[in-house]
Amino acid sequence: MPKSVNCQVVSLSLPALRTVVEILQVVQVFGNPIKYVTRKLPPNPSPSLSNLPPSTQPIQSPTSISFIKKIQFAMPDFTIHDVLPLPQTPIKIPRIGFGVFQDPPNKPECVKSCLAALEAGYRHIDTAQYYDNEEAVGEAVRQSGLERSDVFVTTKIQKPQGGVEETLESLRASVDRIGLGWVDLFLIHMPVSGPEGRREMWKALEKLKDEGKTKSIGVSNFGVKHLEEMKGYSGTIPAVNQIELHPWLQQSEIVDYCFKEGIVVEAYTPLVRALKNDEPDLVSIAEAHSVTPAQVLVRWSLQRGFVPLPKSYNPERIRSNADVYDFELSDEEMEKLNGKALPGGEGAVCPYDVNCP
Ligand SMILES: NC(=O)c1ccc[n+]([C@@H]2O[C@H](COP(=O)([O-])OP(=O)(O)OC[C@H]3O[C@@H](n4cnc5c(N)ncnc54)[C@H](OP(=O)(O)O)[C@@H]3O)[C@@H](O)[C@H]2O)c1
Numbered sequence: 001m002p003k004s005v006n007c008q009v010v011s012l013s014l015p016a017l018r019t020v021v022e023i024l025q026v027v028q029v030f031g032n033p034i035k036y037v038t039r040k041l042p043p044n045p046s047p048s049l050s051n052l053p054p055s056t057q058p059i060q061s062p063t064s065i066s067f068i069k070k071i072q073f074a075m076p077d078f079t080i081h082d083v084l085p086l087p088q089t090p091i092k093i094p095r096i097g098f099g100v101f102q103d104p105p106n107k108p109e110c111v112k113s114c115l116a117a118l119e120a121g122y123r124h125i126d127t128a129q130y131y132d133n134e135e136a137v138g139e140a141v142r143q144s145g146l147e148r149s150d151v152f153v154t155t156k157i158q159k160p161q162g163g164v165e166e167t168l169e170s171l172r173a174s175v176d177r178i179g180l181g182w183v184d185l186f187l188i189h190m191p192v193s194g195p196e197g198r199r200e201m202w203k204a205l206e207k208l209k210d211e212g213k214t215k216s217i218g219v220s221n222f223g224v225k226h227l228e229e230m231k232g233y234s235g236t237i238p239a240v241n242q243i244e245l246h247p248w249l250q251q252s253e254i255v256d257y258c259f260k261e262g263i264v265v266e267a268y269t270p271l272v273r274a275l276k277n278d279e280p281d282l283v284s285i286a287e288a289h290s291v292t293p294a295q296v297l298v299r300w301s302l303q304r305g306f307v308p309l310p311k312s313y314n315p316e317r318i319r320s321n322a323d324v325y326d327f328e329l330s331d332e333e334m335e336k337l338n339g340k341a342l343p344g345g346e347g348a349v350c351p352y353d354v355n356c357p
Pocket of ligand 1: 099220267277352
């Protein structure tokens, strides 16, 4: 595939244009990141996930618009309503998610921050059994007044329970704690329980999906060998692999494998827990766009084709971390950030071992 393809498109009808953008997103999922588009699309008529795909939405304003688009080796223009299709499911995942890990857990603060996130436009919340705040996430979605189908909720199983049926009980208990009827994505949180434990959790997840209690299933912190191992006991592709990703830890081997296999890559700890906010190159890129270092990091993640999961309990930071749709990092800026990766996983903030047996 050529590194750069330029193409100009003029006077497309709005439905046709939305179809083009959707096709570009699908191609991206299969590992050929696409770029870019010089002018924004008219806003989606509705941010409702249940109304997607956009190509089927009613036309509101001009049926035909003139524009010039430049398609390079990157991504289509972004909005907070963007979604990606998940493999082997009819559902789509919002391109940005809201993380809620906090140590120690604080349920009232979690409810408040999720409400602030939903108010700011996030439609995707990432919790886990381990975070001890699944109930709080469900409570916030109920209090928000949004339709259940308009919010994408992920949780994760911490460990196997000594048998597929016992593990299935643990999964069902999570869905009950969240209390929204179903979850959209259920992940194996980490691969550390060994081949038998991983297989047991996956088999239980497949059953939970068959019961309709989760719409999709995936993994987190899985290395390539763990993903390959799954082919030995399941025909279900994990919809997602959620791994630590930011300029200082890029996990290229895992990312390349996931894109090749059609697995959506979620980026956790995308803000490097604010540890790099004074890094000179990051600061200078942020200043050049009059944005914060955190906004640059979220934007980097989106432009790399990941689904970033920034966390904050501060309403202003929650809002600004998702306010990343009116600037674009140039190729030079992306390259500068891409050059930050530290060797041997030294850039990792979290302790999870993607190479464990
Ligand atoms: N699957 C896994 O194993 C795994 C592991 C880790 C994380 N995750 C998921 O990924 C989510 C995000 O990762 P994370 O929580 O580790 O880290 P993160 O999102 O990279 O950083 C969160 C930290 O950055 C601060 N922060 C947020 N916005 C900021 C801003 N604009 N300016 C300055 N500081 C800012 C937050 O403080 P305030 O709250 O005070 O703003 C918090 O201390 C988690 O919540 C969780 O959902 C998954």
